[in-house]
Structures are given as C-alpha cells and as structure tokens.
Amino acid sequence: MIEGQIPIEEYETGNTKHKWNLDKIKKAHHKVLEYKYKKGKVEKGFANRTLYINLSTGEIKEKKVTDEMKKLFTGGRGFGLKLLWDSIKPSTRWDSIENELLITTGPLCGTTQYAGSGKSLCLTVSPSTDIICDSNVGGFFGPYLKFAGFDAIEIQGKAKHDVVIIVDGEQGKIIVETAPLEETNSHVLSEQLTYMYASEDTDKSRQKISVVSSGKSAENSYWGCLNFSFYDIRRKVCRMKQAGRGGLGSVLRNKNIKAIVAKVENFDGMANNPDDVKKILNVGTKLHREIRDLDREQCNMRAVGTVHLVEIMDEYDLLPCENYRFGSFPKAPKIYSPKFFEHFTKIIPDGCWHGCTMACAKTVDGFEVKTGPYKGQKVTVDGPEYETCGCGSNISLWDPKKILEFNFYCDTYGLDTISTGTGIAYYMEMYEYCILNKERCDGIELCFGNFEAVMEFIHRMAKGDKGEFVKVAAKGIRRVKEWIKEKGWGDPYLIEECGMESKGLEYSEYVTKESLAMQGGYGLTLKGPQHDEAWLIFMDMVNNQIPTFEDKAEALHYFPMWRTWFGLNGLCKLPWNDIEPANNAETDEPAKVPEHVQNYVEYQNGVTGWNVDKEELILQSERCYNWQRAMNVWMGRGRRKDDWIPYRSMGPVTEVEYMSRKDRYDKQLLENVGLKEKDTEKMSTNEKVKTLYDWKQDQYQKLADAVYYRRGWTPNGVPTPQKMKKLGFTDKKMLNMLQKKIDEDEKNGLNKWGGTYKKGEKPPSIDPKYWEKW
Amino acid sequence: MEKKSSVPKTVKVLKFHPEKCDGCKTCERACSQVHFKTDEGGEKSAIRILKDKNGKYKMHVCDQRGVCLDMCPVGALTRNKKGTVILNKKVCIGCQACVAFCPIGAMRKSDARIEPFKCISCGACVRACPNDALELVEVTIKGIKEVVYYKQGAEK
Numbered sequence: 054m055i056e057g058q059i060p061i062e063e064y065e066t067g068n069t070k071h072k073w074n075l076d077k078i079k080k081a082h083h084k085v086l087e088y089k090y091k092k093g094k095v096e097k098g099f100a101n102r103t104l105y106i107n108l109s110t111g112e113i114k115e116k117k118v119t120d121e122m123k124k125l126f127t128g129g130r131g132f133g134l135k136l137l138w139d140s141i142k143p144s145t146r147w148d149s150i151e152n153e154l155l156i157t158t159g160p161l162c163g164t165t166q167y168a169g170s171g172k173s174l175c176l177t178v179s180p181s182t183d184i185i186c187d188s189n190v191g192g193f194f195g196p197y198l199k200f201a202g203f204d205a206i207e208i209q210g211k212a213k214h215d216v217v218i219i220v221d222g223e224q225g226k227i228i229v230e231t232a233p234l235e236e237t238n239s240h241v242l243s244e245q246l247t248y249m250y251a252s253e254d255t256d257k258s259r260q261k262i263s264v265v266s267s268g269k270s271a272e273n274s275y276w277g278c279l280n281f282s283f284y285d286i287r288r289k290v291c292r293m294k295q296a297g298r299g300g301l302g303s304v305l306r307n308k309n310i311k312a313i314v315a316k317v318e319n320f321d322g323m324a325n326n327p328d329d330v331k332k333i334l335n336v337g338t339k340l341h342r343e344i345r346d347l348d349r350e351q352c353n354m355r356a357v358g359t360v361h362l363v364e365i366m367d368e369y370d371l372l373p374c375e376n377y378r379f380g381s382f383p384k385a386p387k388i389y390s391p392k393f394f395e396h397f398t399k400i401i402p403d404g405c406w407h408g409c410t411m412a413c414a415k416t417v418d419g420f421e422v423k424t425g426p427y428k429g430q431k432v433t434v435d436g437p438e439y440e441t442c443g444c445g446s447n448i449s450l451w452d453p454k455k456i457l458e459f460n461f462y463c464d465t466y467g468l469d470t471i472s473t474g475t476g477i478a479y480y481m482e483m484y485e486y487c488i489l490n491k492e493r494c495d496g497i498e499l500c501f502g503n504f505e506a507v508m509e510f511i512h513r514m515a516k517g518d519k520g521e522f523v524k525v526a527a528k529g530i531r532r533v534k535e536w537i538k539e540k541g542w543g544d545p546y547l548i549e550e551c552g553m554e555s556k557g558l559e560y561s562e563y564v565t566k567e568s569l570a571m572q573g574g575y576g577l578t579l580k581g582p583q584h585d586e587a588w589l590i591f592m593d594m595v596n597n598q599i600p601t602f603e604d605k606a607e608a609l610h611y612f613p614m615w616r617t618w619f620g621l622n623g624l625c626k627l628p629w630n631d632i633e634p635a636n637n638a639e640t641d642e643p644a645k646v647p648e649h650v651q652n653y654v655e656y657q658n659g660v661t662g663w664n665v666d667k668e669e670l671i672l673q674s675e676r677c678y679n680w681q682r683a684m685n686v687w688m689g690r691g692r693r694k695d696d697w698i699p700y701r702s703m704g705p706v707t708e709v710e711y712m713s714r715k716d717r718y719d720k721q722l723l724e725n726v727g728l729k730e731k732d733t734e735k736m737s738t739n740e741k742v743k744t745l746y747d748w749k750q751d752q753y754q755k756l757a758d759a760v761y762y763r764r765g766w767t768p769n770g771v772p773t774p775q776k777m778k779k780l781g782f783t784d785k786k787m788l789n790m791l792q793k794k795i796d797e798d799e800k801n802g803l804n805k806w807g808g809t810y811k812k813g814e815k816p817p818s819i820d821p822k823y824w825e826k827w
Numbered sequence: 828m829e830k831k832s833s834v835p836k837t838v839k840v841l842k843f844h845p846e847k848c849d850g851c852k853t854c855e856r857a858c859s860q861v862h863f864k865t866d867e868g869g870e871k872s873a874i875r876i877l878k879d880k881n882g883k884y885k886m887h888v889c890d891q892r893g894v895c896l897d898m899c900p901v902g903a904l905t906r907n908k909k910g911t912v913i914l915n916k917k918v919c920i921g922c923q924a925c926v927a928f929c930p931i932g933a934m935r936k937s938d939a940r941i942e943p944f945k946c947i948s949c950g951a952c953v954r955a956c957p958n959d960a961l962e963l964v965e966v967t968i969k970g971i972k973e974v975v976y977y978k979q980g981a982e983k
Contacts (some may be wrong), residue, residue: 057974058893060834061902165922166941257918260901286902322921322941330941334923338936341927402900408922410898 057226057401061256064287064400066688067419069430071241075249078234086229086674088113092222092318093202098160098325098660099123104134104203104227106218108308109150109210113227118204125781126381127752129159130187130620132205133176133571134684137185138787140209143688147180147275147300148307150210156198156265156313157205160661162623163196165322166321166330166337168344169625171196171406173281177300179580180531181276181472182557184685186580188301189620191405191414192281193263197222197301197315200324212309214310223252223318232311237542238268238515239280240432242464243291247284250314256286261319264291266312267302268467274527276476277302277470287400288418290433291338294405297469298583299558306467322408325660332659336652344410344632352631357390357397358413359439359627368441370714371564371590373447375501376478377553377701384451386441392453396420411627413438423458424508425515427465434461437470443562448481449502452574459507466515472529477507478550479530488543495520530554544767547707550700556581556690565702567717568594570605573756576698577609579681583624586613592644606759606817615645617674621779622657629653659794676780679772680763683787686771686794693770693807696757703749708738711745719744762817769803771795773824838910839948839963841874843886847960850884850982857955862944863937871937873946886961889933889946892973895925910968911948913923917945930973 093100103116118132126135133155145152155176164170173195179186198206201222207767208218212229236242239814243264251258264282271277279296327333346659348354349460354359366372367400370380396417403412415435437460439447447457463470476497482539484499491498495518498506514527525536528553537548553560558581565571571594574587589608592598599605619626634648641647650667665673685691704718705711711718722728722741726748734742761768765776773795774788782788798804806816820826828840841872855868863871875887893912896904903918904925914925921941925934936943
C-alpha cells in the first residue's frame with residue numbers, strides 16, 4: 054500500500070506496462086480534413102464561439118456565440134439545446150445523418166478555485182429514447198476544449214472510415230484523420246492517443262491532452278457511453294470518467310469516430326479570465342475548508358467516493374436488489390464502502406478536474422483482470438461509484454472484485470454501467486420466471502448472481518455476437534420487452550411492469566417504491582429515469598417534509614431546475630449538497646443548502662461579471678428545461694403517456710414482493726387506501742397487490758397533474774406558448790409548434806387531468822386550460 | 828517501502844525564541860521582500876509574529892510537515908533537495924487546495940497573485956532579526972511528516 058508524501062515520479066501502480074509502436078500507428082493515419090483557426094482568449098468564462106464539424110460534407114466552421122444566446126441559454130447544456138434545435142428535424146433519430154453529437158462546457162467550467170468545476174455536458178438524439186439525452190461528465194476535455202478556443206463542439210454527419218478528431222489548441226488547428234490501427238477500447242485507446250499527441254514525452258505534456266472515446270460494445274449496443282480521459286501524473290495512467298446515460302457512445306461509433314482529442318498549449322488558474330477572481334477565491338477556499346473539516350463526518354467522499362451510499366441505501370430499504378424487488382439484502386454488507394476502501398489506492402488529489410477537493414474519483418490500481426481479452430493484465434479501474442455497486446446488488450454480485458471486473462469492462466468497452474446493470478437485472482428476473490431460459494438467451498445462463506454469465510454477455514456484445522438475444526438485449530429493456538411479448542413467452546403484466554425503464558432509458562440505482570415524489574423525480578423528467586433531476590427520497594419518505602401533492606410538485610419544480618443549473622455552467626452537483634456547512638440544519642430550508650446556493654451566485658457573478666441573484670439562477674434553468682421539454686414534444690414525445698413509469702418503481706409487482714414487506718403494505722391498504730381491517734382479512738395476496746396497484750397508479754397521475762400545473766404545462770404535459778413567452782422566448786417556430794401540438798391534443802381530448810378526483814379532492818385547477826387566462 | 832533515491836532525510840525549520848522578540852516585525856518585512864519584492868510584511872510575509880492574550884509573542888509559520896504535498900493536483904508542491912517544501916509558481920494552477928487544507932494555515936495567499944506562497948527556510952528572516960530571536964534548526968522529516976489520508980479512512 055502506498056504511503057503519502059511519495060515524490061510524484063516514484064508512485065507505482067503495479068499495472069501491466071504496454072509498449073506501442075506509435076510511429077507505425079501514426080504513419081497509418083491519413084489526413085482527411087484540416088482547418089486553421091485564430092487562437093482566442095477566453096473572456097469572463099466564454100470562448101464566444103462554437104466549433105461545427107460535418108463529417109459527411111467535410112465542412113468545418115466557427116459559430117459565434119451571441120449575447121442573446123447567453124441571455125436565453127446561459128451556456129453548456131443550454132447551448133447544446135440551441136445548436137440542436139437549429140440543426141436537427143423532429144424526425145431525426147440517433148443514426149440519422151443529421152443527428153449531432155455535442156460536447157459543451159459552460160462559463161464556469163475549467164475554474165480551478167471551486168470544487169467540481171470541470172464538467173462537460175454531452176447531448177445527442179438518443180438511440181434508447183428517440184429524444185434528446187444529456188449526460189454530464191468529468192475529465193479534462195471540457196476545460197481543454199474551451200481553453201483551446203470553443204464553448205462547444207458540434208459534430209454532424211458520418212465519416213467514411215474510423216477517424217480521430219483533434220482540436221489542437223497549441224497550433225490553432227482542427228484536424229480530422231483516419232485512425233485504422235488504434236485499439237477501439239477506451240483504456241488502451243486513450244493511452245495510445247495521449248502518448249501520440251503529447252508535444253513532449255513528459256507527464257506534464259501528457260496532462261495537457263484529453264481524449265473522448267468509447268469502445269467495442271458501443272458499436273453493437275444502445276448503451277454506449279463516452280469515456281473522457283484525464284491523465285493522472287501520479288499514477289501515470291489515463292484515467293476516465295463516463296458520460297454514461299442515453300447511448301452517446303453508440304452515436305460516436307455510428308459516426309465512425311474513434312476518438313476526439315483536445316490539446317491545450319497552456320493553462321493556469323486564470324484561464325477563464327474571470328471578471329473578479331476574488332469573489333471566486335472567497336467562496337472556493339471557504340468550501341475547501343468545509344470539505345477538510347466536515348467531509349469525514351458527512352459523506353466521506355475523500356476516502357471512498359460515492360460508494361459510501363451503499364450502506365445508507367441498504368439501511369433505508371433503497372438499495373436495488375435482484376432487479377429492484379427488494380431494497381435491502383442480507384449479503385449487502387459484503388459490498389459496503391469499507392470493503393471497497395480496502396482496494397482503493399490511497400492517493401489524495403483524486404478530483405476529475407484540478408482543484409476539486411471532494412476528490413470522489415477513486416481507483417483500484419494493479420487490478421488483475423480475470424476474464425476476456427485483457428485476462429491476466431493488471432489495470433487501473435476507475436471507480437466503482439455508487440451506481441455501479443447498485444448494479445452489483447441488482448444482479449446479485451456480492452463481491453467487490455466481481456463488481457470491479459464488471460466496472461472495468463463496461464468502461465473500456467464503452468458501456469454505461471447503469472443501463473447495462475439494470476438491463477441485465479431485468480433479463481435475470483425474466484430468466485427466473487422462465488420467460489427467458491438458456492436456449493432463448495443464446496446459451497447464456499442469466500440467473501441472478503451468475504458472474505460468469507454476466508461477463509460472457511458483455512464480451513459477446515463487444516464481439517458483435519449475432520445471436521438473437523444478445524443483439525436485442527444490447528438494445529436495452531424497452532426492445533427486449535417488445536421482443537418477448539412478440540414471441541408470446543409470458544405474462545405481459547410481468548414483462549411490462551418488472552422492466553425498469555421509462556421513455557426507453559433504464560433506471561438508475563434507487564428503489565422508489567415508498568416515495569411518490571421520487572417516482573415523479575424519475576418519471577417526470579426530460580431524458581428519462583435518472584436521479585440527476587431530483588433526489589427527494591429522504592425529504593419525502595424519511596423526513597416527511599413534502600406531504601401534499603402541492604408540496605411535492607413544488608419540490609419537483611425547484612430541485613430539477615436547480616440541478617439543471619449545474620449543467621448550464623459546466624459544474625458538478627456533488628459539492629452543492631454532498632458537503633454541507635456545519636450550521637446548515639438550522640437554516641430555513643436545509644434541503645436547498647442556502648449558503649451554497651449563495652456561493653454559486655457569487656461564483657457565477659465572479660466569472661461572468663453578471664449581476665444575478667438566486668432567483669435568476671432558477672430562471673436560467675427554467676428556460677432551458679422548458680426548451681428541452683418543448684423539443685421532446687416537437688419530436689413526438691414529451692406528453693403524459695411518455696412520463697409513464699413501470700409499476701416496479703411504485704409498488705410490489707409480485708406477491709413475493711408484497712409478502713417481503715407485508716406489514717408495510719397491509720398498513721398502506723388500511724391507512725392510505727382506506728380499507729377496513731375486516732375487508733383486508735378476506736383478501737388474497739393477489740387481490741391486495743391489485744388493489745394497491747390501482748391506488749398507487751392514481752396517486753402517480755395526481756402527482757403528474759400537480760407537477761404539470763406547477764411547471765406551467767398543459768394537463769398533457771406540454772409547455773404552453775404563454776409559459777415560453779414569460780420565460781423570454783420569441784422564436785416563432787417554437788411557439789407556433791407548441792400551439793399546434795396543444796390544439797391536436799385538444800382535438801384528441803387529451804387536455805384533461807389524469808387523476809381520479811373523488812368528493813373533497815380537487816385537481817390543481819378547475820379549468821384545465823388555465824394558462825389561456827394568463 | 829522507501830525507495831533508494833535522493834529523498835532527503837532532514838529539513839531545516841524555523842525556531843522562535845519569544846523571550847528575545849520585541850515585536851519589531853523586521854522578519855516579516857524581510858520575508859515579503861523575498862516573496863513579493865516589497866517590505867510591506869504582514870499579508871505578504873510567510874512568517875507572522877503575533878501577540879497572544881498575555882502579551883507574549885508567537886511565531887506562525889510553516890513547519891514543513893508536508894500535508895500539502897499530497898494535496899496538489901498538478902505536482903507544483905515538492906520537497907527540494909534540502910527537504911524544504913516548495914511551491915513552483917509556474918506549475919501551480921491556483922486551486923487553493925493546499926491553502927485550505929494546511930492544518931495550521933501556514934500556506935498563505937495574498938491578494939497580489941493567485942498562487943499561494945510559503946516559508947522556504949531561506950533564512951532571510953533569521954538574518955534580518957536584530958535580536959537573534961529566530962534560528963533555523965535541522966529536524967528529521969520522519970519525525971514531522973504528516974499524511975492526512977489514513978486518518979480519513981472509511982472506518983469511523
């Protein structure tokens with residue numbers, strides 16, 4: 054084990070060392086496109102231009118970022134939405150030639166004085182959902198892209214052969230060249246390219262390179278993720294962070310891009326050229342000190358990263374076990390954070406961007422791979438994070454080493470661990486019910502806990518296996534549901550309600566059965582069931598702070614807006630509430646962490662020179678949030694039916710689940726549904742399951758009613774033109790489109806509330822067309 | 828696992844003799860001359876002389892324990908051949924992690940620039956002190972070295 058204070062040159066990971074013939078690999082490159090640009094300076098957080106590359110037509114150009122664009126879309130994900138709106142069509146699908154892959158930064162991205170300031174926001178039309186997905190990711194690429202001269206990179210079209218795209222901030226050049234000989238898998242590819250494009254053979258030079266890549270599985274799956282590299286000068290390894298959700302890696306490989314490389318000439322703590330660095334230093338150093346003094350007592354991020362959540366989730370019955378059937382499991386302590394702590398390398402500055410003292414990016418170094426093409430090699434595994442451990446419990450892997458192997462291969466093959474884990478968990482449950490079996494699964498015995506089968510499935514995806522199951526399964530739960538139903542292999546209720554996907558995207562790893570607000574947090578989202586919009590379980594279920602539909606709707610307005618804000622600026626959410634000031638509990642609204650919100654006000658003003666307050670921050674988000682929902686509507690989704698969630702996320706689908714928490718559900722039948730004890734005594738478990746089902750479904754529809762109303766949408770979930778105008782939008786194409794869609798809904802009788810309101814209960818507004826009076 | 832290398836075993840640290848100090852702060856002015864080419868002292872000095880409640884003088888300065896070494900994301904902080912913890916301004920990216928995590932607040936930050944500064948055991952203050960209240964003494968690094976990581980382990 055490594056002691057501290059080792060000179061940087063002497064750190065050893067014990068990894069297998071590679072020797073590449075880089076000259077040969079480089080000589081095989083053939084230049085396809087080259088574009089020279091004038092190197093610029095970042096002013097108050099903005100490079101003030103974006104980069105457009107069309108791989109089909111060969112066009113490369115710069116687009117100006119106007120003040121109007123900053124005013125309406127702020128930056129980051131907002132810019133991404135604006136650029137997509139200008140470039141795609143409502144019929145665009147993930148593999149359409151006009152689909153784009155965007156990597157955006159945001160005005161605060163690349164700051165070194167405030168923890169968590171190196172995030173990139175990636176957008177595309179997702180293969181899983183057919184609408185826009187956005188995914189945020191650490192690593193050096195975002196900051197380097199901006200310091201090389203661009204607030205965003207926008208790639209349209211498809212290359213004929215595998216290419217790498219180089220954004221060379223040293224030379225002021227964009228180069229696209231073929232790359233036939235490099236490996237595709239990320240942990241090798243990012244190392245090869247980092248060594249190839251570094252100006253000198255030094256760690257310092259390699260640290261100025263960041264590579265975005267995916268892997269072999271992304272070519273054959275809808276679960277493809279993007280790996281963003283960051284060179285670790287201590288470990289001497291290209292470490293990686295993942296933009297996991299929504300199939301961004303699948304789009305990258307579909308465009309025949311092997312990698313995108315960003316290179317900076319130089320950068321320092323003032324590279325963002327902030328308006329008033331003192332403002333940032335004040336709040337930044339204050340936050341560093343909070344982390345120093347309080348992290349160990351709060352989240353312990355600096356020691357174990359997000360894995361500290363495993364034991365908490367297990368304790369509160371929220372850790373997904375065996376495809377979300379259960380929220381805790383007797384074997385769970387085997388994957389609690391101390392078990393991973395034993396494997397983690399103890400090196401301190403584990404931030405995925407400089408200056409992040411949360412340092413949650415832990416690694417296991419010298420990990421010996423047990424299966425597949427890299428068997429026997431020793432590698433660095435980045436992670437696991439909580440979500441990946443949650444996949445472990447979901448597929449019943451109760452061994453840190455197995456979870457590490459799963460994590461390593463998902464990353465290097467370019468697979469999103471969350472979708473892969475949640476997907477496999479569903480297939481395993483179907484296997485248990487004999488809806489799937491060995492023959493139907495192309496010979497893979499996908500039963501809970503079968504580690505060898507999990508790895509075999511992943512390796513076969515990477516190889517491009519032509520088996521019917523492997524091919525469908527690689528596209529995710531939604532497609533497998535259709536496939537099984539088509540084959541007529543089982544009860545459609547089980548097939549539909551057990552599979553944890555909504556909008557076509559797999560759930561992330563929390564059990565939401567007992568928190569209605571959190572069901573909304575997953576279901577009433579833009580891109581699909583992902584906890585980055587809202588995490589309300591404790592507020593709702595444990596602390597009972599939001600009892601009414603109105604309260605829940607307010608939370609489902611504020612928190613998604615607030616959390617969206619990080620993505621507009623290129624920030625990480627963790628330093629907001631995974632560290633709290635010592636006196637936070639005594640404030641008016643502890644869940645909002647008011648002091649940190651004020652930090653962000655100072656921070657944004659300090660960089661941009663704007664003069665905003667905390668209300669304006671929410672407004673910035675609200676504009677982009679509504680714009681994205683409106684784009685979903687434009688693409689034929691974004692209505693109440695699309696906010697459907699599987700019943701597994703609301704309550705017990707099966708009798709086994711009911712019986713496993715019998716007291717809880719019996720109590721709900723009496724206290725919430727309003728049955729009498731003498732009625733329930735006569736009921737069979739099956740009848741109880743059904744009664745609870747009807748009640749919970751209605752609760753969810755009532756929640757949707759309240760939330761749509763709070764957000765200023767129609768009862769069918771469409772942002773109204775009136776709302777958009779209030780937010781400052783005047784784009785005629787957008788406003789007319791929304792009015793047209795609302796009129797269509799009206800014709801089809803869809804502009805009505807979804808809940809069943811009995812005597813004494815009221816919908817959010819008597820007039821379902823309340824917005825017309827605005 | 829100590830490796831064979833030129834890792835220094837000892838380091839010079841400042842020792843203070845409060846009974847000799849008269850609070851003239853000549854040392855601070857000498858120090859700010861080293862770091863900022865000014866004799867303002869105070870915020871621009873790595874060594875600070877403070878008066879405690881009882882009217883006694885105290886020295887506040889880096890003791891070279893090196894917690895900051897493991898904090899720097901870019902490797903701007905190292906021990907030099909003499910064992911002194913030094914900051915390379917050209918490499919530093921001004922993240923302030925070392926400033927905030929120094930357990931005694933001896934990594935300093937002045938408004939003059941974004942990169943912090945600290946005592947480099949150069950002896951300018953020792954030479955400047957008219958009363959011989961300061962001296963540089965050699966101590967073993969093993970004896971003072973401090974690593975924060977293990978103390979923040981998962982076991983609570």
